[in-house]
Amino acid sequence: MKTITSITQDEIDLNTLLQAITDDGTGAAAIFTGMVRGITERGDPHQTTYLEYEAYQPMAEAKMRQVAQEIRARWETVQGIVIVQRIGRLYPRTPTILIACTAAHRDTGVFEAARYGIDRLKEIVPVWKKEIKPDGEEWVEGEYHPTPGE
């Protein structure tokens, strides 16, 4: 029942993180990773040179732990949880975020739990990215406004 949450400047190592939440009862893991897109086609099509991520670190870590608790409250079969956000200057093709959830079996919510985790992280974990494009730079702004108790 291990929970690992981390804000890091280091490369995200999927093998090591998965192993860290695997135990003798683990039979399934659902993992989500997000990467920097160099080319975006949806919405306003554009190129990205790199992203500069920053975090309000102690609050981000607290909110990542909260996301893990919310996952456990919703899927009691989830055993291990990893949530890692990488920050700093990140180039296209680089994984920036990882959410992994493990369980004994694949049919008791691991996919839904990982999906919930990334959606929730993008709502409440205080991390921002500045997008550097060939023709300028701008902060990417989210849309979610937390309500009291979040």
Next chain:
Amino acid sequence: MKTITSITQDEIDLNTLLQAITDDGTGAAAIFTGMVRGITERGDPHQTTYLEYEAYQPMAEAKMRQVAQEIRARWETVQGIVIVQRIGRLYPRTPTILIACTAAHRDTGVFEAARYGIDRLKEIVPVWKKEIKPDGEEWVEGEYHPTPGE
């Protein structure tokens, strides 16, 4: 739009496989891995010493490519697909299977595609495992009977 399918005796390297299907348009990946459980609680609770996997290799590779095609037919936004089945003697905590699907964004089916992939693999890809327990061994038998056209 890369598809990688493989039956292997080697360790499954998540980092390398994810990188192999990441390109400049990739923003999201959903990955499923299955591991050998040393302890199973659901159904008939028991311990597992190790599993011995075998494959009908050329047919398994053909059926893995078919699963990838079925994924692409259902989720046209899916970009990269990896399906790797490890075979041989595999001990508890060891990843035995990996399915990864990438897309530009996380909300266009990557989670569902990866889930479909593992479910389908367990139906039609000819791989079997013999379970070696402290008190004996037995072939694990699936339940699915393919119909004409599968």
Next chain:
Amino acid sequence: MSPTKILFFATLRDRAATRALEMELPPGTTIAQLKSLLIQQRPALAGLLEHCLASINHEYRFDEDPIPPAAEVAFFPPVSGG
């Protein structure tokens, strides 16, 4: 005639006590007929072979399907990979 290659996997291989064999089959022989032939030769397969899965040239095939010349036929239980 071209010989037919026949493969067994998992429990079927244990019961057949072989991984592979070759047989000369009359043209038009079906999967069901081949199963009967095999059970005559290897009675230990009786009770198991009738209900297992079959493939011809890496595609799932069924009792009524005829086996083409020089085919690779395989018999195995429902799959249990992952």
Next chain:
Amino acid sequence: MSPTKILFFATLRDRAATRALEMELPPGTTIAQLKSLLIQQRPALAGLLEHCLASINHEYRFDEDPIPPAAEVAFFPPVSGG
């Protein structure tokens, strides 16, 4: 009085032209009152600070919430991590 630590992130930091500052606040000062004070001191924050998110001691807080002594208050836009 214990000073309140105030942090700015992302666009808010650019507009405030600082990452952090300390202020002595009267007991019971609310987030809304602190925003007004900050806009008086740094007019560049006007139009942005009113609608941004706020936290007190790493929890989301809102205009009407009072700031306890020695708190860490942060102002930032809706999050965009992942």
